[in-house]
Amino acid sequence: MKFGIDAGGTLIKIVKEENGERAFSKYLSTEVEKVAELLKEYPDAEVALTGGKATYLQSLIPQNAFQSIEFDATFKGIQTFLQQLNHPLENYIFTNVGTGTSIHHVKGEVQVRAGGTGAGGGMIQGLGFLLTGEADYETLTALAAQGDRDDIDLKVKHIYKGDKTPIPGELTAANFGRVLHTKDTVQYTAADKLAAAIGVVGETVTTVSIHAAREFGAEYVVYIGSSFLHNELLQKVVMNYTVLRGFKPFFIENGEYSGALGTLRLM
Ligand code: ATP
Ligand code: MG
Incomplete structure (x- = not known):
């Protein structure tokens, strides 16, 4: 055994x-x-x-x-999973969203750490608790799934107000940046706050990953880590944001x- x-x-x-x-x-x-x-x-x-x-x-x-x-082990595990999935990649970024987030570039058999961010699963749990008082992970993520961050986050289109935008209007201009514009008419629920917290983590993780992808000329970003478990919202934010920015996201089953x-x- x-x-x-x-x-x-x-x-x-x-x-x-x-x-x-x-x-x-x-x-x-x-x-x-x-x-x-x-x-x-x-x-x-x-x-x-x-x-x-x-x-x-x-x-x-x-x-x-x-x-x-850890980095060598994670790389070896990802290569093993990709082989079994019949989805070999030659030049890619992998992003491990654990307690913290670590970003790596792979070319052939060589892996180098390309960066990281303190935005990750630990931030979802910690900021989530500060915002709502909820410490149970699955309760937290189930609640977040019902939230809506439209009144909390400021998008590019909100700033340009119908004018032609120099970058896609759906991109977030300022996470939590809409709060002072909406506070007098909107009641933010615990779910909304959690959705916004997951939004800032997902977008930060993606942004840093994409900068690495661009730097190394990689097309794919492979995302792993337990932070995606029971957290479809984080998966969705990361997937959509990666696509919106012109790269290909890839999630591995059991990748954590x-x-x-x-x-x-x-x-
Ligand atoms: P690191 O690699 O940074 O040392 P780790 O390996 O422990 O941390 P992961 O296991 O990949 O990190 O991910 C941890 C995150 O997974 C938590 O911060 C939380 O967001 C999420 N998570 C998923 N399931 C659970 C769970 N049952 N209990 C707590 N957190 C969970
Ligand atoms: Mg880990």
Whole structure:
């Protein structure tokens, strides 16, 4: 039996392989002791770790685990998934929207980190809590799905008011920038505020990714990370914004397990 484990800032992703079968599971990073207990039940298992909490997890388990650098592991996992999907890419950007966001360029077999932003899943959870007092992830994202950010975000077309716009009128000019224009006539619901928070995260992530894509002449941006789970709104914002800006978004099913799968493949 083999375990590939990506112990991240928020979630621990586990890929278990046995007799050619692959199983995926995840735990909160605060439950790292629980993961260690699970591994103690399989003392003979081969274990490969990665992620910011890998060394701490190693200190809790009996196996002498293989460890790889998170970026190498994630790249290896993405390549493995793309191969299995029959969608090989030669020159692309991948963006891992985890607690924070990390952006990478791939050409052939070479991966380099191209940048990052503090806007990511952690910001959705933290800003979401500040705006609404809601700490439960699935409640938060379900609520956001019902929200509308039209009265909160200022679009280019709002500034130009019917005049010809030099860039697409649907682009956001200022996230949250419409609030002072609408505050006297509009009641913003918790859902609306959350939708706007997800909007600013999605658009920031996309903008930074697209700048990298342009810099490296890449057509595709591959998006992974647990931040897209149960969060169709974030998927939609990122997908539409990537297309609007002239690039091709690509989401990988189970892509949040890229690091876990990749470290297993590198072992
Ligand atoms: P990093 O790579 O930055 O160290 P990570 O690997 O833990 O962090 P991911 O697991 O890719 O990051 O994504 C974490 C994000 O996923 C959270 O910030 C949250 O937005 C989202 N998420 C999805 N499911 C859950 C869940 N059940 N509980 C908490 N957050 C969740
Ligand atoms: Mg991660």
